[in-house]
Amino acid sequence: MSLPTYNCLIVDDEPPAREVLKRYITKLPMLNLIGECSNALQVIAFLHANPVDIMFLDIRMPQLNGLELVSSLVGRPKIIFTTAYSEYALESYDLEATDYLLKPIKFERFVKAVNRALPNYQPPPVTKADISTLAKENFLYFRADRKMVKVVLKEILYVESLKDYVKIVIPDGQVITKYSMAAMEAMLPAGMFLRVHRSYIIAINQVISFNKTHIQLGRLEIPIGKIYQIAVFKKLSMP
Incomplete structure (x- = not known):
């Protein structure tokens, strides 16, 4: 196709x-x-x-x-x-x-x-060269509360869908901005983040444990959607 x-x-x-x-x-x-x-x-x-x-x-x-x-x-x-x-x-x-x-x-x-x-476009897998580029450009700006807010990628814990908005959760708070989950998934580097549910994208380095239905991020449990289970297990089981 x-x-x-x-x-x-x-x-x-x-x-x-x-x-x-x-x-x-x-x-x-x-x-x-x-x-x-x-x-x-x-x-x-x-x-x-x-x-x-x-x-x-x-x-x-x-x-x-x-x-x-x-x-x-x-x-x-x-x-x-x-x-x-x-x-x-x-x-x-x-x-x-x-x-x-x-x-x-x-x-x-x-x-x-x-x-x-093009939020429906699936970007290719992240390479070592991509990771090197991200080391230089390791933040994004999001519009929230009528201003542009800088969010450092490595500080993001997870992203949660709020209908027409998303909530970006970081250690000292959250940023709510008008984006679709598909757009967020395309923006965030695949080597650092993973879509695990239609309402959640998680930071891979924040995962403490996981099973068939949930992922543990600190004290928080994030559900794994059925259609994402195979991809999640494959990604998180990689050495």
Whole structure:
């Protein structure tokens, strides 16, 4: 069975920046580049004529910037901002952007953004190179209480579903943010975290013991869903 493909549009007024994104997109078989624009006005006409699933969008552009463009769109595609400026991050999350990539963009970070845009896509197994990359980028930011909260990956105990939100539990508290469990599963590195139930993702290094139905994390017992049992036993039984 072939993987579904998703139509992509690149929007950037700098040709070298577009070339980087084009090269990255061609490496991922689920992405299909259908166009590129050098300004926001071209985008409006393009979207009227073409179905776009993901738009890789620069912010500082002539005439109309990327934030203004997104604000004007109805039925917008998934937006991944690509910019050299960090100061627009909060505004981008107010617009419910999928991700915010700072130039120069590393391929590993690009893949993570794509995974967030396509929550049903299953990322490949984590390699030693991936783990090395995570050692350098070992935290994520989540929007909670109208601000961006930094969460260090190694401090996460587990993630619990709360309908349209998730609760990220850390030793000194919790962060509640608007994400699906599928999106969280795609964002968190598979070498560190494991989906064990439709409502729970656990940190592998926090596991004290487990049996057929439950996993012990400190004093807390997390249920194992029936459809996850085989994968959980296989993963946790590995030396």
